[in-house]
Amino acid sequence: MNVDKVVLAYSGGLDTSVMVVWIKEKYDAEVYTLTLDLGQREDLKEIERRAYDIGSKRHFSMDVKEEFVERFINPAIKANALYEGKYPLSTALGRPLIAEELVKVARRVGADAVAHGSTGKGNDQVRFDVSIRALDPSLKVLAPVRDWGLSRDEELEYARGHGIPVPGERSKYSIDQNLWGRSIESGPLEDPYSEPGPDVYEWVTPPEKAPDEPEYLTMTFSKGLPVAIDGERLSPVDLIERVNAAAGRNGIGLIDHIEDRLVGIKSREVYECPAAVTIIEAHEELEKLTLTAHELEVKRMLEDRWSRLVYDGLWLEPLREHIDAFIDSTQRYVEGDVRMKLYKGSHSVVGRRSRLSIYKQSLSTYARESTFDQRMAVGFIELWGLQTVTADDVRRTEGR
Numbered sequence: 321m322n323v324d325k326v327v328l329a330y331s332g333g334l335d336t337s338v339m340v341v342w343i344k345e346k347y348d349a350e351v352y353t354l355t356l357d358l359g360q361r362e363d364l365k366e367i368e369r370r371a372y373d374i375g376s377k378r379h380f381s382m383d384v385k386e387e388f389v390e391r392f393i394n395p396a397i398k399a400n401a402l403y404e405g406k407y408p409l410s411t412a413l414g415r416p417l418i419a420e421e422l423v424k425v426a427r428r429v430g431a432d433a434v435a436h437g438s439t440g441k442g443n444d445q446v447r448f449d450v451s452i453r454a455l456d457p458s459l460k461v462l463a464p465v466r467d468w469g470l471s472r473d474e475e476l477e478y479a480r481g482h483g484i485p486v487p488g489e490r491s492k493y494s495i496d497q498n499l500w501g502r503s504i505e506s507g508p509l510e511d512p513y514s515e516p517g518p519d520v521y522e523w524v525t526p527p528e529k530a531p532d533e534p535e536y537l538t539m540t541f542s543k544g545l546p547v548a549i550d551g552e553r554l555s556p557v558d559l560i561e562r563v564n565a566a567a568g569r570n571g572i573g574l575i576d577h578i579e580d581r582l583v584g585i586k587s588r589e590v591y592e593c594p595a596a597v598t599i600i601e602a603h604e605e606l607e608k609l610t611l612t613a614h615e616l617e618v619k620r621m622l623e624d625r626w627s628r629l630v631y632d633g634l635w636l637e638p639l640r641e642h643i644d645a646f647i648d649s650t651q652r653y654v655e656g657d658v659r660m661k662l663y664k665g666s667h668s669v670v671g672r673r674s675r676l677s678i679y680k681q682s683l684s685t686y687a688r689e690s691t692f693d694q695r696m697a698v699g700f701i702e703l704w705g706l707q708t709v710t711a712d713d714v715r716r717t718e719g720r
Contacts, residue, residue: 359499
């Protein structure tokens with residue numbers, strides 16, 4: 321493969337630092353590096369310095385947190401997106417945006433290839449490759465970690481032999497994080513029977529060490545999206561950060577489960593997603609108040625499909641846009657307040673209200689002032705069970 325210019329998605333870690341030198345050496349190509357701020361709480365200036373030190377022709381650094389929330393996290397909130405009922409798709413949601421920016425920078429500098437640090441065992445390789453090829457089929461896609469087959473020890477040896485700085489103390493875990501969550505895997509976590517140690521978590525206080533008094537917060541939604549906390553309107557980024565902090569200090573958002581990867585491997589995945597699980601729980605509860613049973617039934621089926629598409633790297637699949645159109649039509653009615661109780665690892669909805677609420681106390685109450693005519697139930701039951709009763713009678717008579 322002949323390439324002259326390559327744009328690399330650069331995290332600043334050992335893997336992508338090795339890639340800068342490896343690509344230059346193997347292809348005799350110019351390497352441009354790109355780092356996006358998705359809310360991962362890292363020093364972008366230090367990452368930029370590191371990129372230039374190891375030979376980046378030019379480094380691009382972009383703050384895309386607002387775009388990340390508006391175009392990727394917000395649709396996930398509306399879709400109550402949880403892969404396999406657990407994972408809020410934090411890493412999966414960030415990959416198509418990185419792919420988009422890789423393509424944009426490649427066009428800007430006239431590159432004929434882009435590169436990413438995914439392995440051949442994970443889902444990210446699919447998310448990057450499919451998105452990049454859908455956006456620009458002319459670009460070559462390099463995945464050096466997947467292609468070179470180096471072990472971690474061999475990679476460290478390569479780094480030392482080529483003057484690439486190696487951190488004095490490497491993390492024993494593989495970590496990815498953005499505004500919507502933090503994922504941790506590998507190392508001791510590869511034993512599914514081993515409890516994660518205290519060094520795994522950074523965002524969430526262990527529930528047993530969380531405050532002894534519960535914390536309450538009221539989340540206000542408009543058209544399916546959170547817009548205020550305790551009556552204070554916040555920007556989307558600030559709101560998520562506020563909920564991350566509140567839920568995290570109360571021990572909320574720890575996820576430990578066995579996940580089915582797209583490539584056929586079962587993996588043990590650990591996540592910290594305090595804002596994601598809290599906001600989705602509040603949103604889902606508000607939907608129960610404002611949407612009909614029929615709307616909810618169909619939406620839940622589509623939510624599962626939406627989550628699977630995103631997890632499987634098909635953000636640009638037209639079906640996702642069609643599902644979004646349905647979901648958006650339901651969200652016109654999802655507005656109101658949800659009051660949550662945060663306490664030692666649990667996030668409970670303890671109150672909800674909306675001017676568009678379908679719940680009517682006058683119908684639901686068992687008090688004397690109820691407006692529901694209970695006598696109507698007799699005829700309803702007769703018709704509702706008509707076929708069941710008839711079928712049972714026929715089959716009993718026939719002895720079947």
